[in-house]
Amino acid sequence: MKRVAVLISGRGSNLGALIAAARAADYPARIALVIANRPDAAGLALAEAAGITTRVIDHRPFRGDRAAHEAAIDAGLAEERIETVCLAGYMRLLTPLLVGRWAGRMLNIHPSLLPAFPGLDTHARALAAGAKLHGCTVHLVTETMDSGPILAQAAVPVLPDDDADRLAARVLAQEHVIYPLALALHATGRPARSPAPDARLLNPLPDASARP
Ligand code: GAR
Helix, strand or coil: CEEEEEEECCCCHHHHHHHHHHCCCCCCEEEEEEEECCCCCCHHHHHHHCCCEEEECCCHHHCCCHHHHHHHHHHHHHHCCCCEEEECCCCCCCCHHHHHHCCCCEEEEECCCCCCCCCCCHHHHHHHHCCCEEEEEEEECCCCCCCCCEEEEEEEECCCCCCHHHHHHHHHHHHHHHHHHHHHHHHCCCCCCCCCCCHHHHCCCCCHHHCC
């Protein structure tokens, strides 16, 4: 049973999906710690309601000293004997310090089908590009932003009347499916490319008959 920390900056809906999945007796990871870099991160309340230890490690008092902020995070992770870190809407770029320390043990969820659309505003950019498929990716974190080895992806169709909010909502529902699945696969030590236990979950396109 891996001890997992989830790092958040805001809403925490992916955190909620991980907490819900980890309630299952046979889930191979336990959410042992939630760290937020913002005291007003709504996800903190979710963690507290679930009885999970929370810490706010606000980046602002560090006045731009990213290494010192990350050292504080790393110390918090060590104190709680954390083995795996999940970034879930953690909206700060990490330096090689934390990334190197957690290499192979830090996951991120990103709202696009990487390598398409790294960075911000992915839904608006997918619409502007005329993409017909969009989605989300869980990947290992490496020094280059949004580019580490891919653990899981889910695709959704872009519909003719989509705006960024509608598309984001459809993608988010799939984020909540693949993040718990990817964490479970990672925690059990299966190679990233191993067949999924349920391929439908990794490719949750609607039936062909349901497509426009
Ligand atoms: C999610 O859509 C996640 O993929 C995205 O932020 C949102 C957080 O929502 N992450 C990034 O854009 C990271 N580059 P949540 O707080 O409700 O999980």
